[in-house]
Amino acid sequence: MINEFKFLSGFEAIFLIDILLSLAAGFVIGAERESRGKDAGISTHTFVIVGSMLFSFLAARTNIAIATQIISGIGFLGAGLILKDGTKVRNLTTAASLWYAAAIGMAFGFDFHAIGIIGTIMSIIIPRLPHISKKSPEAKADKI
Numbered sequence: 001m002i003n004e005f006k007f008l009s010g011f012e013a014i015f016l017i018d019i020l021l022s023l024a025a026g027f028v029i030g031a032e033r034e035s036r037g038k039d040a041g042i043s044t045h046t047f048v049i050v051g052s053m054l055f056s057f058l059a060a061r062t063n064i065a066i067a068t069q070i071i072s073g074i075g076f077l078g079a080g081l082i083l084k085d086g087t088k089v090r091n092l093t094t095a096a097s098l099w100y101a102a103a104i105g106m107a108f109g110f111d112f113h114a115i116g117i118i119g120t121i122m123s124i125i126i127p128r129l130p131h132i133s134k135k136s137p138e139a140k141a142d143k144i
Helices: 010-035 042-061 067-081 092-109 111-127 137-143
Strands: 084-085 088-090
Touching: 010 042, 010 092, 042 092, 067 084, 067 088, 067 092, 111 137
Parallel strands: none
Antiparallel strands: 084 088
16 A cells, blocks of 8 residues: 555656756746846846746646747746946846746756756856957946
8 A cells, every 4th residue: 555655756756857857947047137236136046947847847737828928928027127328228237137038947847857957057157258249348347
């Protein structure tokens, strides 16, 4: 009788793996963003990744077309973060990182674990790439 009882079925075990990977990815990406003083940090990125994973997990196992709605919904959320201050536009990278976080969550939700992990690693590398741009005298003065 004990052999008949399973704590986690295959379906639930996959879900547990997906949600733990999503949680870890959200934490790592959010921590990187917080360390750079950005508005969307650990909680925001974790919610986006875990939420999109949940939607994708459900979409992959049902006939509900959810995945495309995730993309447009996150785009709307990201648009709310973008600020224009005179000639400067702020938070574009933060908005893009949330959109990217949704893709990572979707990868986990559709059981593409390696892709989600690689995507998470890339999310730490991408913001640290050197930038090739000439700063205006105003931008240089703002940093002093």
